[in-house]
Amino acid sequence: MRMKVGIGILVVAFLITGYFTYQKATADTYEGMSVIVEQEKDIPLYDGLKPKRSNYVLNGNKVEGVFQYYKKELRAIGWESQYIQSRENGFDTSWEKEGFRGELSVHGHYEEERDQTVVYFDKRPILTASTWINQEPSTLCVKENGSGQPCVTISDKRKVQHIVSFINEAHDTEKLEKHNQTYTITLGDQKVTVYYEEEAIIYLESAQGMKSLKPDPTFLEAIGIDLDD
Structure with missing residues (x-):
């Protein structure tokens, strides 16, 4: 009886070990991929x-065939x-489809040293x-919040245009990082x-939502932030 129990425990332990080994191997295989093609019903392989890991490979130079296939x-x-x-020996494509949250990039090239076609599938916002x-x-008017200083009026047409342009062209975002230094622009x-x-x-x-933009010196100087401090 004890022998049967012992064998049963060994079998269970073997199965559990095998499962986790498989899970790790699968995770390693797809490490670095933003799109796993095998899990996407609308992306053929x-x-x-x-x-x-971060790409898909195929022996030989099949770049043109892969390119025409995905087109x-x-x-x-x-x-x-x-x-x-x-x-020559490469292609770049990007695609959009209703229901797919983001843009699909499919690009590839031929690696002569390894004699392999390498293809990347990326999901981009x-x-x-x-x-x-x-x-x-x-x-x-621009006011540095918490400074105790009054709102500074900007009437220079060029500066006003720059500030408005930067605000309108900044990318919409769903996240907001509230840095300690804040300014209020009143238009x-x-x-x-x-x-x-x-x-x-x-x-x-603003009341319209949230945006983000790179720390462009022109915008910062236009609203009165001293970059030399």
Whole structure:
């Protein structure tokens, strides 16, 4: 009886070990991929492509065949091409489809040393920039919050244009990092809060939502942030 129990325990332990070994091997295989083709019903897999961490590989130079395959097959199942370019021993494409949250990038090249075709599938966010300010004001006011200083009026047309342009062209975002240094830009009856930290992404917040933009010196200087401090 004890022997049977012991054997049963060994079998269970073997199965558990095998399961976790398989799980780790699978995780290692797809490590670094933002899109796992085998798990996407709307992305076909070219015959022979095998996953290898951050990409898929196929022996030999099959670049042209892979390129033509994805141009044809993705369009056939409802994908709309946003960008397509082929070059010697390589190609770049990007696609969008209703229901797929983001942009699908399919690009590949031939590695002569290894005699392999390497293909990447990447999911990228679709960046949008909603217009917050429809009518450019003649003046605006910038106040450094918590400084005790009054709001500084900006009437220089060029500076006003720069500030409005940066606000409108900043990318919409769903996250907001509230840096300690903040400014409020008043444009007529609209207010935009600027969250600033040196060398960090700038975040904007208003009644229309949230945006982010790179720490562009032109914008920072226009709203009165001294970059020499």
